């Protein structure tokens with residue numbers, strides 16, 4: 082057994098390569114202020130450079146901060162290929178199997194489970210779920226101070242100029 086010399090400080094474990102990559106994204110600098118703003122606001126619009134980490138990181142920040150734990154953090158995408166690719170990426174970053182903590186729902190394909198807490202879905206599927214049940218029971222957080230439904234709408238030029 083290797084014992085540390087007396088008085089030596091315990092070093093926190095070095096971040097993994099994936100964690101280092103996540104921390105290198107521009108949005109990481111804004112993580113703390115962003116979370117405190119999101120706790121106090123009931124809706125927000127975030128604008129950031131492409132590739133800065135909005136879509137892949139914010140759902141993880143919310144989940145890691147315990148926001149949305151009682152429901153599902155739903156992230157909409159205009160295209161099914163984007164929903165699938167982002168879910169795959171985020172589940173890789175979380176080192177979990179796709180369809181467990183992180184999943185996706187697109188037309189004819191539901192890759193989620195009871196464990197899913199971050200779900201990427203197309204705008205169309207969100208609409209379908211809302212029509213099926215306007216209360217969106219999976220997304221409603223009854224006990225969270227933020228209350229209501231936590232959905233991230235990912236707007237882009239595709240939404241603005243279809």
Ligand SMILES: Nc1ncnc2c1ncn2[C@@H]1O[C@H](COP(=O)(O)OP(=O)(O)OP(=O)(O)O)[C@@H](O)[C@H]1O
Pocket residue numbers: 106129130131132133134135136137138166167169170
């Ligand atoms: N499916 C993927 N496979 C590999 N890398 C990815 C994937 N999705 C995103 N990334 C990488 O992760 C980083 C953050 O991407 P993210 O999609 O979160 O940015 P964004 O701020 O949402 O950008 P945009 O405004 O273009 O939507 C980028 O460097 C991007 O290249």
Ligand SMILES: [Mg+2]
Pocket residue numbers: 135136137235
């Ligand atoms: Mg994005």
